[in-house]
Amino acid sequence: MSHTLAEEYLLLILDDESGKPLLDASSLHTAIAAAALTDLVYDGALEITESDGPVKKGRFARTGRAEPTDPLRLEILEKAHGRKPKDAVSAIGGMFSWSDRAKTLKEQLLERLAGEGVLEQQESKILGIFTSTRWTPGEVDVEREIRDRVRAVLVDGAEPDRHTATLISLLQATRVVRKVFPDADRTVIDQRAKNIAASDWAGTAVRQVIDEATAVMVTTYT
Template sequence: MAGTGVTLGEEIMLLSLDDESGWAKSRQAAGWAVAGGILLELVMAERVSVTGAYLGVLDSTPTGEPLLDGRLAQLEAWMKGRSKRRVTDWLTKDHTKAVGAAVQRLSERGLVTEERHKVLGLFPVRRYPEADGSTERELRERLTATVLGKADPDERTAGLLALLHSAKLHRLAFPEQPRKEVAQRMAEITAGEWAGESVRLAIRDMQAAVIAVTAATMAAAVA
């Protein structure tokens, strides 16, 4: 994980949450990327395998990170003794819960504050405005150095950018930059050899899964 200990899924949520209002931007697409980020983190921790369209649990030993261990336990229960299941099926099942788990972990770390309100005095809603912006600033500086400054990424940064690119979340990371320029550099990073072969292949397969579920959701919305 990053030097701050923040996971890939949390990093995507930090980019999605509006600092002042606490509302999530591009919530559904961000959800796919958050769930994918947690899976990729588990791959790098050698707990989960992602090969082609399928995933499997390699090791259910806790990592020591509550967000990852919670999703790993859920994933193991979902597998129900099977050796593999489709990545897209897990993303479809887990993306909403993954968002909730990632936001809760950010709150536990003191990076966001949970605010509860009722709409029309009846319907409870929660918002998560920024409490400590240092981690997000470091994250945005790292992404800027890699994408705009063309610095070589480490494997976690390459994986994060691949997920953002596949979910079309360029604006979350670079709201003021031309999308075409940013997307081109993200595609270049995704195609590069910035990680070991097993992680690089997992990044590629995770990206394909996120593209598939995002496209299916968009198609259903316009049907």
């Protein structure tokens, strides 16, 4: 059972006890937007242009290949086309976006993971009025493999594949590495994550997407 970068990121940043994310909603949605764009790049549906043409240099362009069949992912692809990475991230998941597609995608992914038995949705009432939703581990343990794979790179010094390097870069960008691995040596995992994020393990285009997502989050809180 394979999962997208966005799904793996979600599984890691959900606290197993509280069933809540380890970061604020705005940063989470920005990260989901970056992950969704990266997944489209990896699928071959999206690329960053290297020279001026129908789409200006340094902007996202649809390749016409591997078009997603999911309506929401197709909408994200369409929103990204012709935009700079930073603008695409903001349009899809920024807090100032008129249509926060990342929030909708997050909810869709959570429901899909619950349908696979990976997560369990639990709802409760606050003051008998407001509904609170928790997403706790289900019977199908997918998170363990993801966590072990990332830990092997951050703690044991294993060489990451492209997917794992991207996942670590996203964790680093959203400053949750320590929260995801609270029992590990903070100095070691922080430095390892920074080194991976600064390298080209994930590829130049993907690194640019994550760097731009980080810039969006910094701009939001400054």
